Amino acid sequence: SKAIFDLECSINDSRMTVLGGEFAVAMMIEGNWNALAKLASNCPSLEQQLGLKIMTKQTKGRKQEAELLPYEVDLVALDHPGIVHHLANFFSRRKINIEELATSSYAAAHTGSAMFSVHIVVSIPADVHIASLREEFMEFCDTMNLDAVLEPIKL
Structure with missing residues (x-):
């Protein structure tokens, strides 16, 4: 963040996490054209100084093409391959964008079973009938043996 600040740029949006033993960050940086070009040209030296891949x-x-409703999905299930793929396919087939997706694997507290959790933020087109979508989603989850909720995001 110091290199960004030194060039009088700003971080508009960011996500940071540790995956495995590695730190990962995604940033939306704003600044004038010259400052952004200089920042990009400084990346190789920053990589060496910081030990990062940039x-x-x-x-x-x-562009906002249509009115979209923000909803979130919270899901828990026994871990098995394909959960994220099937979820993404469910929403994609209905032209519903996934805006954010976070997953984690963990051992269940009392049983030690391998568990998987997913948190998704989706943008649902305003013309989608929510009750029908929720019913389809619940049927999908029942078929896949997933425990999930689909709820509007309330601010």
């Missing part, structure tokens, strides 16, 4: 990519603002 990748940069220019982005543009996101």
Whole structure:
């Protein structure tokens, strides 16, 4: 963050986590063109100084094409391959965007069973009938033996 601050840029959005034994961060950095170009050109030396792998990519603002409803999914299940794939496919087939997704694996407290949890934020188009979507989602979860809820995000 010091290199970003030193060039008078700012971090607009970021996500940080530790995956395995590695630190990972994604940042949306804003600044004037010269400062951003200088920051990108400094990346190789920053990688060596900090012991990190740095990748940069220019982005543009996101266009809001339609009214979208923010919902969240919280899911817990016995861990098995394909959970994220099937969830992503469920929402993708219905043109529902996944905005955020976080997963974790853990051992159940009393049984030691391998468990898997998922938290997803989705954007549901306003023309989607929520009751029907919720029913389809619950049927999907029953078929996959997943315990989940689909709820609106309340601020």
